[in-house]
Amino acid sequence: MTAPANVTFRIRRFDPATQQEPTWEDFTLPYTAGMTVLDGLRKIKETASPSLAWRSSCRMGVCGSCGMFINGHPRLACNTQVTELGTELVTVAPLPNFDIIRDLVPELRPMFDAHAALMPHIIREDTAEMQEPTGEYFQSPHELEQFLQFTYCIKCGCCMAACPTVATDPAYSGPMPLAQSHRYNADSRDGGFASRKRVLATEQGPWKCHYAGECSQACPKGVDPARAIQLMKRQLVFDYLKLYKQPCPSKVVAKVTTITRRPDVPEAPAKTI
Amino acid sequence: MRDQRLWTWHLLAGLVILVFLGLHMGIMHLDVLLGIFNPKDPHPVAWANVVERAKLGFFTVSYIVLLGAALFHGLYGLRNILFELGLGAAAKKGLNVTLTVGGLVLFVFGSWAAWAAGALAKTL
Numbered sequence: 001m002t003a004p005a006n007v008t009f010r011i012r013r014f015d016p017a018t019q020q021e022p023t024w025e026d027f028t029l030p031y032t033a034g035m036t037v038l039d040g041l042r043k044i045k046e047t048a049s050p051s052l053a054w055r056s057s058c059r060m061g062v063c064g065s066c067g068m069f070i071n072g073h074p075r076l077a078c079n080t081q082v083t084e085l086g087t088e089l090v091t092v093a094p095l096p097n098f099d100i101i102r103d104l105v106p107e108l109r110p111m112f113d114a115h116a117a118l119m120p121h122i123i124r125e126d127t128a129e130m131q132e133p134t135g136e137y138f139q140s141p142h143e144l145e146q147f148l149q150f151t152y153c154i155k156c157g158c159c160m161a162a163c164p165t166v167a168t169d170p171a172y173s174g175p176m177p178l179a180q181s182h183r184y185n186a187d188s189r190d191g192g193f194a195s196r197k198r199v200l201a202t203e204q205g206p207w208k209c210h211y212a213g214e215c216s217q218a219c220p221k222g223v224d225p226a227r228a229i230q231l232m233k234r235q236l237v238f239d240y241l242k243l244y245k246q247p248c249p250s251k252v253v254a255k256v257t258t259i260t261r262r263p264d265v266p267e268a269p270a271k272t273i
Numbered sequence: 274m275r276d277q278r279l280w281t282w283h284l285l286a287g288l289v290i291l292v293f294l295g296l297h298m299g300i301m302h303l304d305v306l307l308g309i310f311n312p313k314d315p316h317p318v319a320w321a322n323v324v325e326r327a328k329l330g331f332f333t334v335s336y337i338v339l340l341g342a343a344l345f346h347g348l349y350g351l352r353n354i355l356f357e358l359g360l361g362a363a364a365k366k367g368l369n370v371t372l373t374v375g376g377l378v379l380f381v382f383g384s385w386a387a388w389a390a391g392a393l394a395k396t397l
Contacts, residue, residue, distance in 0.1 A: 165357070168357040168358070168359060169356065169357050169359070170359070197277075200277070201274040201275075201276060201277035201278075202274070202275070202276055202277075203276055205276055205277065207276045207277075207279075207280045207353075208353065208356075208357070233280070236277050236280075236281075237277075237280065237281045237284060239277075240277050240278060240281040241281065
């Protein structure tokens with residue numbers, strides 16, 4: 001699309017303290033080169049509506065704060081160029097499937113509660129080694145590949161907003177928590193499958209996923225939560241049939257100290273903290 | 274652990290249905306060519322063939338296994354669909370009880386019908 005002269009932002013406004021129902025408000029701005037939806041919101045706040053509320057932080061698609069429902073799709077406002085939407089009318093609403101705190105600010109607490117319940121961290125018995133490492137947990141490149149793509153998740157909530165099951169079933173944990181649970185189940189350094197299974201084997205687990213695949217379509221970081229959920233289902237079915245045996249968490253190996261730096265590679269900068 | 278167990282049985286029931294559906298297709302649509310299960314008449318649903326099959330214990334067992342698998346698979350799927358309507362805990366429990374009791378009643382009745390058909394066929 002060629003750059004328009006003006007862009008109209010149709011923004012859903014809602015203040016639960018004063019309103020019963022959300023309303024839509026239009027703001028027309030002159031287009032500037034490289035304008036993102038977040039740039040537009042900032043301009044509106046500076047020039048037209050100081051009370052407009054949203055979350056944002058990094059402005060570069062890393063922090064996951066600015067997930068919004070833009071022209072009918074969950075996207076990151078900072079990562080969405082106005083021209084890529086192909087229209088002069090940009091509708092912006094808060095992410096669906098979440099309660100609204102105000103304007104474009106969704107209540108993400110249920111998502112993070114579900115995330116925490118699925119223990120998204122390395123679980124091992126050698127806690128002393130984890131607290132005071134004497135070496136490194138061995139992991140081959142192949143083992144890393146099993147979960148690497150799921151580590152790119154920034155917890156923006158776009159997948160949760162796109163999921164038709166999250167929309168209808170409050171007991172379902174949703175794609176982000178489940179994918180992050182699988183990320184640790186698939187990590188060769190982890191030994192926490194049995195602990196996570198206590199939650200995953202219940203109604204909160206992956207069973208209600210229809211494999212619509214909308215979560216993977218919506219993810220701004222290219223993560224494939226739908227794949228993680230299907231892999232998790234397979235793992236849990238095999239576990240029920242006694243066909244799955246979690247491998248022992250990887251062993252501690254001594255830190256490599258014998259490697260010498262190539263002469264053309266400069267030293268890393270000194271630590272600042 | 275209940276959902277893990279139910280889902281696994283849902284998959285296994287699907288596999289059972291697939292196998293018996295293959296058997297059904299073979300008997301009803303290919304056996305005109307093969308003639309194994311339809312010895313009395315070229316047409317698979319001819320009365321004489323139906324009676325002949327009903328006399329075999331293999332078919333009685335097959336009917337009962339297929340009935341059980343289809344009932345479990347279908348009712349579990351229905352349960353999942355209905356759960357997505359946002360039911361409360363009491364409604365979910367009531368639905369579980371209704372579907373379990375309904376499924377068991379249908380299974381018992383269907384199993385009796387399969388067994389009775391076999392017993393009757395042996396008298397003919």
